[in-house]
Amino acid sequence: MAKGLRLLFLSYWSAEEPLVQSTILPYLKLMAEGRLVDQVWLVTVERGGDPSLPGISSMEGVHHVTVNMRWKGRGILSKIDLFIRLFLVMVRLVRKQDIQVIDSKAALAGGMAYLVHRFTGVPFIVESFEPHSDYMADTGTWSRKGLYYTLSDWLERKQLSYARFLVTVTNNFARDLLQAGYSQRRVRVIPSITDLDLFRYDPQAREELRAELGWSDAVVGVYVGKFGGLYFGKESYQIFKIAHQVFGDRFRLVLLTKEPREAIDAGLREVGLDPGHVIVRFEEHHRVPRWLSAADFGYSLVRPSPSSPYMSPVKNGEYWAAGLPVLICDGVADDHLIVKEHPECGSVFDPHSASSVESGFKHLQDLMTLSGTRDACMRVGREYRGLHIAQRIYDDMFSTLLAETQHR
Numbered sequence: 001m002a003k004g005l006r007l008l009f010l011s012y013w014s015a016e017e018p019l020v021q022s023t024i025l026p027y028l029k030l031m032a033e034g035r036l037v038d039q040v041w042l043v044t045v046e047r048g049g050d051p052s053l054p055g056i057s058s059m060e061g062v063h064h065v066t067v068n069m070r071w072k073g074r075g076i077l078s079k080i081d082l083f084i085r086l087f088l089v090m091v092r093l094v095r096k097q098d099i100q101v102i103d104s105k106a107a108l109a110g111g112m113a114y115l116v117h118r119f120t121g122v123p124f125i126v127e128s129f130e131p132h133s134d135y136m137a138d139t140g141t142w143s144r145k146g147l148y149y150t151l152s153d154w155l156e157r158k159q160l161s162y163a164r165f166l167v168t169v170t171n172n173f174a175r176d177l178l179q180a181g182y183s184q185r186r187v188r189v190i191p192s193i194t195d196l197d198l199f200r201y202d203p204q205a206r207e208e209l210r211a212e213l214g215w216s217d218a219v220v221g222v223y224v225g226k227f228g229g230l231y232f233g234k235e236s237y238q239i240f241k242i243a244h245q246v247f248g249d250r251f252r253l254v255l256l257t258k259e260p261r262e263a264i265d266a267g268l269r270e271v272g273l274d275p276g277h278v279i280v281r282f283e284e285h286h287r288v289p290r291w292l293s294a295a296d297f298g299y300s301l302v303r304p305s306p307s308s309p310y311m312s313p314v315k316n317g318e319y320w321a322a323g324l325p326v327l328i329c330d331g332v333a334d335d336h337l338i339v340k341e342h343p344e345c346g347s348v349f350d351p352h353s354a355s356s357v358e359s360g361f362k363h364l365q366d367l368m369t370l371s372g373t374r375d376a377c378m379r380v381g382r383e384y385r386g387l388h389i390a391q392r393i394y395d396d397m398f399s400t401l402l403a404e405t406q407h408r
Contacts, residue, residue, distance in 0.1 A: 108152070239301070
Protein backbone atom coordinates (compact mmCIF):
# COMPACT_ATOMS: atom_id res chain seq x y z
CA MET A 1 0.00 0.00 0.00
CA ALA A 2 1.26 3.47 -0.86
CA LYS A 3 2.52 5.62 1.98
CA GLY A 4 0.16 8.39 3.05
CA LEU A 5 0.54 12.13 2.63
CA ARG A 6 2.77 14.36 4.74
CA LEU A 7 0.55 17.32 5.46
CA LEU A 8 0.92 20.74 7.07
CA PHE A 9 -2.31 22.06 8.61
CA LEU A 10 -2.42 25.81 9.34
CA SER A 11 -4.79 27.48 11.79
CA TYR A 12 -4.64 31.24 12.26
CA TRP A 13 -6.55 30.68 15.51
CA SER A 14 -4.76 29.96 18.80
CA ALA A 15 -4.95 26.63 20.62
CA GLU A 16 -7.28 27.97 23.32
CA GLU A 17 -9.79 29.23 20.75
CA PRO A 18 -13.00 27.13 20.99
CA LEU A 19 -13.10 26.87 17.19
CA VAL A 20 -9.88 24.84 17.29
CA GLN A 21 -11.58 22.37 19.63
CA SER A 22 -14.76 22.18 17.57
CA THR A 23 -13.61 22.54 13.95
CA ILE A 24 -9.98 21.38 13.81
CA LEU A 25 -9.31 18.60 16.33
CA PRO A 26 -12.10 16.33 14.97
CA TYR A 27 -10.63 16.72 11.47
CA LEU A 28 -7.12 15.93 12.69
CA LYS A 29 -8.50 12.79 14.32
CA LEU A 30 -9.96 11.73 10.97
CA MET A 31 -6.58 12.23 9.33
CA ALA A 32 -4.74 10.33 12.07
CA GLU A 33 -7.10 7.37 11.85
CA GLY A 34 -7.25 7.27 8.06
CA ARG A 35 -4.95 5.53 5.60
CA LEU A 36 -4.38 8.46 3.24
CA VAL A 37 -2.45 10.76 5.60
CA ASP A 38 0.76 9.61 7.22
CA GLN A 39 1.96 12.63 9.23
CA VAL A 40 0.37 15.99 10.09
CA TRP A 41 2.04 19.13 11.43
CA LEU A 42 -0.56 21.47 12.94
CA VAL A 43 0.58 25.10 13.16
CA THR A 44 -1.34 27.47 15.44
CA VAL A 45 -0.81 31.18 16.08
CA GLU A 46 -0.58 31.88 19.82
CA ARG A 47 -1.45 35.20 21.42
CA GLY A 48 -0.41 34.64 25.03
CA GLY A 49 -2.90 32.00 26.17
CA ASP A 50 -2.43 28.31 26.92
CA PRO A 51 -0.89 26.74 23.79
CA SER A 52 -1.46 23.13 24.85
CA LEU A 53 -3.83 20.84 22.98
CA PRO A 54 -4.23 17.69 25.13
CA GLY A 55 -6.35 15.95 22.51
CA ILE A 56 -3.42 15.78 20.09
CA SER A 57 -1.31 13.54 22.31
CA SER A 58 -3.54 10.56 21.52
CA MET A 59 -3.41 11.14 17.75
CA GLU A 60 -0.67 9.09 16.17
CA GLY A 61 1.38 11.02 13.64
CA VAL A 62 0.01 14.46 14.57
CA HIS A 63 2.49 17.12 15.75
CA HIS A 64 1.75 20.60 17.12
CA VAL A 65 3.93 23.61 16.22
CA THR A 66 3.22 27.07 17.69
CA VAL A 67 4.12 30.53 16.41
CA ASN A 68 3.84 33.13 19.17
CA MET A 69 2.73 36.70 18.54
CA ARG A 70 5.28 39.25 19.78
CA TRP A 71 4.92 42.98 20.40
CA LYS A 72 1.27 42.74 21.39
CA GLY A 73 -0.42 46.12 21.36
CA ARG A 74 1.80 47.56 18.64
CA GLY A 75 -0.84 47.31 15.94
CA ILE A 76 0.30 46.70 12.41
CA LEU A 77 3.95 46.22 13.44
CA SER A 78 3.07 43.12 15.47
CA LYS A 79 0.98 41.79 12.55
CA ILE A 80 3.83 42.28 10.08
CA ASP A 81 6.28 40.60 12.46
CA LEU A 82 3.90 37.66 12.93
CA PHE A 83 3.24 37.41 9.20
CA ILE A 84 6.95 37.17 8.34
CA ARG A 85 7.79 34.67 11.08
CA LEU A 86 4.78 32.48 10.28
CA PHE A 87 5.80 32.40 6.62
CA LEU A 88 9.36 31.41 7.52
CA VAL A 89 8.22 28.70 9.95
CA MET A 90 5.98 27.17 7.32
CA VAL A 91 8.63 27.24 4.61
CA ARG A 92 11.12 25.53 6.96
CA LEU A 93 8.55 22.87 7.86
CA VAL A 94 7.74 22.23 4.20
CA ARG A 95 11.40 21.67 3.41
CA LYS A 96 12.52 19.88 6.57
CA GLN A 97 9.53 17.52 6.82
CA ASP A 98 9.10 16.97 3.08
CA ILE A 99 5.52 18.31 3.22
CA GLN A 100 3.41 17.28 0.22
CA VAL A 101 0.18 19.22 0.91
CA ILE A 102 -0.73 22.34 2.88
CA ASP A 103 -4.21 22.37 4.39
CA SER A 104 -5.42 25.73 5.75
CA LYS A 105 -8.44 26.53 7.87
CA ALA A 106 -10.41 29.56 6.61
CA ALA A 107 -9.42 32.34 4.26
CA LEU A 108 -6.93 34.11 6.55
CA ALA A 109 -4.85 30.95 6.86
CA GLY A 110 -5.50 30.28 3.18
CA GLY A 111 -3.78 33.53 2.27
CA MET A 112 -0.60 32.39 4.00
CA ALA A 113 -0.92 28.93 2.44
CA TYR A 114 -1.09 30.57 -0.99
CA LEU A 115 2.13 32.53 -0.36
CA VAL A 116 3.98 29.43 0.87
CA HIS A 117 2.66 27.52 -2.15
CA ARG A 118 4.02 30.17 -4.50
CA PHE A 119 7.42 30.02 -2.78
CA THR A 120 7.70 26.23 -2.48
CA GLY A 121 5.41 24.82 -5.19
CA VAL A 122 3.57 22.60 -2.66
CA PRO A 123 -0.19 22.39 -3.45
CA PHE A 124 -2.63 23.74 -0.90
CA ILE A 125 -6.23 23.30 0.21
CA VAL A 126 -8.43 25.93 1.83
CA GLU A 127 -11.07 24.54 4.18
CA SER A 128 -13.96 26.65 5.48
CA PHE A 129 -13.32 29.00 2.59
CA GLU A 130 -15.56 32.04 2.93
CA PRO A 131 -15.45 35.66 1.71
CA HIS A 132 -13.84 36.88 4.93
CA SER A 133 -13.06 40.35 3.62
CA ASP A 134 -16.73 40.83 2.70
CA TYR A 135 -17.79 39.66 6.17
CA MET A 136 -15.59 42.33 7.73
CA ALA A 137 -16.84 45.01 5.35
CA ASP A 138 -20.50 44.02 5.80
CA THR A 139 -20.16 44.53 9.57
CA GLY A 140 -18.36 47.85 9.19
CA THR A 141 -15.17 46.50 10.76
CA TRP A 142 -13.16 47.18 7.59
CA SER A 143 -13.57 49.78 4.89
CA ARG A 144 -13.72 48.40 1.37
CA LYS A 145 -11.15 51.05 0.48
CA GLY A 146 -8.86 50.24 3.42
CA LEU A 147 -5.58 48.32 3.54
CA TYR A 148 -6.90 45.28 5.45
CA TYR A 149 -9.82 44.74 3.08
CA THR A 150 -7.70 45.30 -0.03
CA LEU A 151 -5.01 42.82 1.06
CA SER A 152 -7.48 40.20 2.31
CA ASP A 153 -9.62 40.45 -0.82
CA TRP A 154 -6.51 40.10 -3.03
CA LEU A 155 -5.39 36.98 -1.15
CA GLU A 156 -8.87 35.46 -1.38
CA ARG A 157 -8.83 35.96 -5.15
CA LYS A 158 -5.43 34.26 -5.32
CA GLN A 159 -6.82 31.32 -3.35
CA LEU A 160 -9.70 31.08 -5.80
CA SER A 161 -7.18 30.85 -8.64
CA TYR A 162 -4.47 28.64 -7.13
CA ALA A 163 -5.93 26.39 -4.40
CA ARG A 164 -6.05 22.73 -5.39
CA PHE A 165 -9.33 22.39 -3.51
CA LEU A 166 -11.72 25.05 -2.24
CA VAL A 167 -13.82 23.62 0.57
CA THR A 168 -16.76 25.86 1.43
CA VAL A 169 -19.03 25.47 4.46
CA THR A 170 -22.28 25.98 2.54
CA ASN A 171 -23.88 24.75 -0.64
CA ASN A 172 -24.88 28.38 -1.23
CA PHE A 173 -21.28 29.49 -1.70
CA ALA A 174 -20.27 26.36 -3.62
CA ARG A 175 -23.13 26.94 -6.05
CA ASP A 176 -22.10 30.57 -6.56
CA LEU A 177 -18.48 29.55 -7.19
CA LEU A 178 -19.58 27.01 -9.81
CA GLN A 179 -21.82 29.60 -11.47
CA ALA A 180 -18.84 31.98 -11.55
CA GLY A 181 -16.94 29.39 -13.58
CA TYR A 182 -14.75 27.65 -11.02
CA SER A 183 -14.23 23.98 -11.75
CA GLN A 184 -16.40 21.40 -10.05
CA ARG A 185 -13.22 19.32 -9.71
CA ARG A 186 -11.91 21.87 -7.20
CA VAL A 187 -15.01 22.84 -5.18
CA ARG A 188 -16.20 20.78 -2.21
CA VAL A 189 -18.54 21.38 0.75
CA ILE A 190 -17.97 20.48 4.40
CA PRO A 191 -20.31 22.31 6.82
CA SER A 192 -19.21 23.06 10.38
CA ILE A 193 -19.06 19.50 11.71
CA THR A 194 -20.19 18.67 15.25
CA ASP A 195 -18.85 16.06 17.66
CA LEU A 196 -22.17 14.26 17.96
CA ASP A 197 -21.01 12.07 20.84
CA LEU A 198 -19.75 15.00 22.92
CA PHE A 199 -22.92 17.04 22.38
CA ARG A 200 -25.44 14.19 22.60
CA TYR A 201 -28.44 14.99 24.80
CA ASP A 202 -27.85 13.91 28.41
CA PRO A 203 -31.13 13.66 30.39
CA GLN A 204 -29.26 13.16 33.67
CA ALA A 205 -27.21 16.32 33.18
CA ARG A 206 -30.44 18.16 32.33
CA GLU A 207 -32.19 17.06 35.50
CA GLU A 208 -29.19 17.75 37.76
CA LEU A 209 -28.37 21.20 36.37
CA ARG A 210 -31.96 22.42 36.29
CA ALA A 211 -32.47 21.24 39.89
CA GLU A 212 -29.24 22.97 40.94
CA LEU A 213 -30.46 26.23 39.37
CA GLY A 214 -34.01 25.89 40.69
CA TRP A 215 -35.26 25.87 37.10
CA SER A 216 -36.99 22.49 37.05
CA ASP A 217 -40.19 23.92 35.55
CA ALA A 218 -38.58 26.71 33.52
CA VAL A 219 -38.51 27.25 29.76
CA VAL A 220 -34.81 27.73 29.05
CA GLY A 221 -33.31 29.33 25.97
CA VAL A 222 -29.56 29.14 25.39
CA TYR A 223 -27.21 31.19 23.25
CA VAL A 224 -23.58 30.28 22.65
CA GLY A 225 -21.51 32.99 21.00
CA LYS A 226 -20.82 36.68 20.51
CA PHE A 227 -22.83 39.87 20.27
CA GLY A 228 -22.25 42.50 17.60
CA GLY A 229 -20.32 42.35 14.35
CA LEU A 230 -21.57 39.34 12.42
CA TYR A 231 -24.15 38.76 15.16
CA PHE A 232 -27.10 40.74 16.45
CA GLY A 233 -26.16 43.26 19.15
CA LYS A 234 -28.93 45.35 20.74
CA GLU A 235 -31.47 43.52 18.59
CA SER A 236 -30.71 40.36 20.59
CA TYR A 237 -32.32 41.85 23.68
CA GLN A 238 -35.50 42.63 21.80
CA ILE A 239 -35.57 38.97 20.71
CA PHE A 240 -35.07 37.85 24.33
CA LYS A 241 -37.90 40.19 25.38
CA ILE A 242 -40.30 38.63 22.86
CA ALA A 243 -39.35 35.18 24.19
CA HIS A 244 -40.37 36.35 27.66
CA GLN A 245 -43.66 37.65 26.29
CA VAL A 246 -44.41 34.26 24.71
CA PHE A 247 -43.19 31.97 27.49
CA GLY A 248 -44.13 34.17 30.44
CA ASP A 249 -42.47 34.24 33.85
CA ARG A 250 -41.16 30.68 33.42
CA PHE A 251 -38.70 31.97 30.81
CA ARG A 252 -35.01 31.73 31.68
CA LEU A 253 -31.92 32.48 29.60
CA VAL A 254 -28.39 31.05 29.47
CA LEU A 255 -25.74 33.09 27.63
CA LEU A 256 -22.43 31.28 27.14
CA THR A 257 -20.30 34.19 25.98
CA LYS A 258 -17.23 36.30 26.74
CA GLU A 259 -19.38 39.44 26.68
CA PRO A 260 -18.99 41.42 29.95
CA ARG A 261 -21.78 40.77 32.45
CA GLU A 262 -22.24 44.50 32.99
CA ALA A 263 -22.96 45.09 29.30
CA ILE A 264 -25.47 42.24 29.17
CA ASP A 265 -27.26 43.34 32.34
CA ALA A 266 -27.58 46.85 30.89
CA GLY A 267 -29.09 45.44 27.69
CA LEU A 268 -31.53 43.27 29.64
CA ARG A 269 -32.70 46.13 31.86
CA GLU A 270 -33.18 48.35 28.83
CA VAL A 271 -35.88 45.98 27.52
CA GLY A 272 -37.35 45.29 30.96
CA LEU A 273 -35.90 41.82 31.61
CA ASP A 274 -34.67 40.69 35.01
CA PRO A 275 -30.90 39.94 34.96
CA GLY A 276 -31.51 37.63 37.90
CA HIS A 277 -33.20 35.19 35.51
CA VAL A 278 -30.21 35.11 33.17
CA ILE A 279 -26.95 33.16 33.52
CA VAL A 280 -23.94 34.70 31.82
CA ARG A 281 -20.66 32.77 31.71
CA PHE A 282 -17.96 31.53 29.39
CA GLU A 283 -17.44 27.78 29.38
CA GLU A 284 -14.69 25.62 27.92
CA HIS A 285 -15.88 23.73 24.88
CA HIS A 286 -16.23 20.36 26.62
CA ARG A 287 -18.49 21.88 29.31
CA VAL A 288 -20.98 23.45 26.90
CA PRO A 289 -23.00 20.23 26.24
CA ARG A 290 -24.41 20.03 29.79
CA TRP A 291 -25.91 23.50 29.37
CA LEU A 292 -27.45 22.53 26.05
CA SER A 293 -28.97 19.42 27.62
CA ALA A 294 -30.53 21.63 30.30
CA ALA A 295 -32.07 23.99 27.74
CA ASP A 296 -35.26 23.75 25.66
CA PHE A 297 -34.20 25.66 22.53
CA GLY A 298 -31.18 27.47 21.09
CA TYR A 299 -30.72 30.92 19.59
CA SER A 300 -28.73 31.41 16.39
CA LEU A 301 -28.13 35.16 16.27
CA VAL A 302 -26.18 35.64 13.05
CA ARG A 303 -27.48 38.84 11.46
CA PRO A 304 -28.49 38.83 7.78
CA SER A 305 -26.05 40.41 5.33
CA PRO A 306 -25.01 39.88 1.70
CA SER A 307 -22.44 37.31 2.88
CA SER A 308 -24.43 35.57 5.65
CA PRO A 309 -25.75 32.84 3.28
CA TYR A 310 -22.12 31.65 3.09
CA MET A 311 -21.70 31.07 6.83
CA SER A 312 -22.12 27.80 8.76
CA PRO A 313 -22.54 28.60 12.48
CA VAL A 314 -20.93 25.89 14.61
CA LYS A 315 -23.51 26.43 17.32
CA ASN A 316 -26.41 25.25 15.14
CA GLY A 317 -24.98 21.76 14.79
CA GLU A 318 -24.26 21.64 18.51
CA TYR A 319 -27.83 22.65 19.33
CA TRP A 320 -29.24 19.96 17.05
CA ALA A 321 -26.85 17.32 18.41
CA ALA A 322 -28.23 18.09 21.89
CA GLY A 323 -31.78 17.77 20.59
CA LEU A 324 -32.56 21.50 20.64
CA PRO A 325 -34.72 23.22 18.04
CA VAL A 326 -33.11 26.43 16.78
CA LEU A 327 -34.44 29.94 16.25
CA ILE A 328 -32.59 31.23 13.17
CA CYS A 329 -32.78 34.34 11.02
CA ASP A 330 -34.07 34.00 7.48
CA GLY A 331 -31.33 34.01 4.84
CA VAL A 332 -28.52 32.77 7.10
CA ALA A 333 -26.33 29.84 6.00
CA ASP A 334 -27.77 26.68 4.48
CA ASP A 335 -29.37 26.23 7.88
CA HIS A 336 -32.41 28.46 7.38
CA LEU A 337 -33.27 26.24 4.40
CA ILE A 338 -32.73 23.11 6.51
CA VAL A 339 -35.15 24.44 9.12
CA LYS A 340 -37.73 25.28 6.46
CA GLU A 341 -37.42 21.73 5.13
CA HIS A 342 -37.44 20.25 8.65
CA PRO A 343 -39.72 22.49 10.77
CA GLU A 344 -39.41 19.93 13.56
CA CYS A 345 -35.87 21.23 14.22
CA GLY A 346 -36.56 24.94 14.63
CA SER A 347 -38.13 28.08 13.28
CA VAL A 348 -37.07 30.86 10.91
CA PHE A 349 -37.79 34.53 11.65
CA ASP A 350 -37.69 37.83 9.82
CA PRO A 351 -35.56 40.23 11.93
CA HIS A 352 -37.56 43.22 10.67
CA SER A 353 -40.85 41.86 11.98
CA ALA A 354 -41.63 41.47 15.70
CA SER A 355 -44.66 39.37 14.81
CA SER A 356 -42.40 36.99 12.85
CA VAL A 357 -40.13 36.58 15.88
CA GLU A 358 -43.20 35.96 18.05
CA SER A 359 -44.49 33.33 15.60
CA GLY A 360 -41.08 31.69 15.68
CA PHE A 361 -41.21 31.34 19.46
CA LYS A 362 -44.78 30.05 19.35
CA HIS A 363 -43.67 27.35 16.93
CA LEU A 364 -40.85 26.42 19.34
CA GLN A 365 -43.44 26.35 22.14
CA ASP A 366 -45.48 23.85 20.14
CA LEU A 367 -42.39 21.73 19.47
CA MET A 368 -41.68 21.53 23.22
CA THR A 369 -45.01 19.76 23.74
CA LEU A 370 -44.05 16.97 21.33
CA SER A 371 -42.20 13.98 22.76
CA GLY A 372 -40.24 13.35 19.56
CA THR A 373 -38.71 16.82 19.15
CA ARG A 374 -35.31 16.03 20.67
CA ASP A 375 -34.93 12.85 18.61
CA ALA A 376 -35.95 14.72 15.46
CA CYS A 377 -33.37 17.45 16.10
CA MET A 378 -30.67 14.88 16.75
CA ARG A 379 -31.51 13.17 13.46
CA VAL A 380 -31.09 16.48 11.64
CA GLY A 381 -27.78 16.99 13.42
CA ARG A 382 -26.54 13.58 12.27
CA GLU A 383 -27.64 14.16 8.69
CA TYR A 384 -26.28 17.67 8.22
CA ARG A 385 -23.42 17.93 10.74
CA GLY A 386 -22.09 14.39 11.12
CA LEU A 387 -18.38 13.66 10.81
CA HIS A 388 -19.16 11.25 7.98
CA ILE A 389 -19.55 14.28 5.69
CA ALA A 390 -15.96 15.36 6.29
CA GLN A 391 -14.76 11.76 6.02
CA ARG A 392 -16.26 11.39 2.56
CA ILE A 393 -14.74 14.65 1.29
CA TYR A 394 -11.36 13.91 2.86
CA ASP A 395 -11.23 10.49 1.22
CA ASP A 396 -12.00 12.13 -2.10
CA MET A 397 -9.45 14.95 -1.81
CA PHE A 398 -6.59 13.06 -0.21
CA SER A 399 -6.81 10.07 -2.54
CA THR A 400 -6.62 12.50 -5.48
CA LEU A 401 -3.67 14.38 -3.97
CA LEU A 402 -1.85 11.17 -3.09
CA ALA A 403 -2.17 9.95 -6.65
CA GLU A 404 -0.93 13.31 -7.94
CA THR A 405 2.13 13.29 -5.69
CA GLN A 406 3.08 9.85 -6.95
CA HIS A 407 3.04 11.07 -10.55
CA ARG A 408 5.20 14.14 -10.02
